[in-house]
Amino acid sequence: MIDTRLIERYAARAWPAEETHEVDGWLLRHTPGVPRRRSNSALPLAAEGRVLGEALDRVEDFYAARNLPVAVQVAPAEEHSALDAALDARGYRLDAATLVCAAPVDVVVAFSGPGAPWEVDLAEHPTPAWLDAYARLDGEGNERAAADRLFHRITGPAAHIGVERDGRLVGIGLVVSAPGCAGVFCMATDPAHRRQGIAGAILHVGARWARARGAGTLYLQVMADNAGARRLYERVGFEVSHSYHYRLKP
Incomplete structure (x- = not known):
């Protein structure tokens, strides 16, 4: 680890x-x-x-x-x-x-499954459609222009992953490579399409991409009170590595 x-x-x-x-x-x-x-x-x-x-x-x-x-x-x-x-x-x-959870890449590949019947797209640079979906699905009030600047600042190899339905991205994820590992970020699914295997499909494609770039471990962050996401990540092999929180000055 x-x-x-x-x-x-x-x-x-x-x-x-x-x-x-x-x-x-x-x-x-x-x-x-x-x-x-x-x-x-x-x-x-x-x-x-x-x-x-x-x-x-x-x-x-x-x-x-x-x-x-x-x-x-x-x-x-x-x-x-x-x-x-x-x-x-x-x-x-x-x-x-x-x-903060971590898992061996091979374990995530084995347990996440290909996510059929979803068709998963991967681009190493953010497309306009992916950035639009991030601003729409992330739920934190991101401005589209700020999102564009943010993702174009990422210098390491990155996979911008999306699942499309009826011409619209209904699920996204981001995997960023680092020496020997890769981080999973921005996992989000349209509420109308949850519990249909979209997140698992994104993790599967992202893990295969990371493995091809030499990553042995994936890590990600999940809110401690997000029981649904924690169950998903546990099912595909993630275990808690450590924790963090914020302290905010009044």
Whole structure:
């Protein structure tokens, strides 16, 4: 299994913010027009002792200078208990508890199945139809223009996967390659087409694509309270690697 901190570094690289700075053991991220917390939060890169005290003050100064709320991604949560306690003492509230899961690529290929009768398309660059579907299905109020900028910033090999029905994409996913592994992002299905095997078909095609590029492991993030998605991922071989959550300054 991949080291938990390495997963978080790969995930940050796979989902690049428009503005990034590494300061005192922190990765500071800001992306105008994109509501995802991952795009607008601080991620601790160093060990606990280096990200507290004055280093934490500089995190707050970075977001204050941009007139933004301060959000900290406490990841991996199991390795940052002191940071979490320090943020709690400053009045930061806990939000968006998330599980990071990993699985051998061969296991996902074997257990996800081809997803018949769905026809799954894969493109290594985002098509206009895929970007439209992301803005429509993701459910986080993404602006189409901001989505276009976001996905064209991804520099690593990537697979933009979609399932079409009646000329419209009804399910999407994104797989981004990294050394020895690949991350799964943006899994979304139109509510009218759920529980029909679309997500499994996307995972199957994405896992085969990742394996062809040398990945031995897949990782993904899932909200801790999303029981349906967790059951799907467990069925195809994913197990919990670690967790993270956000701390938000009032």
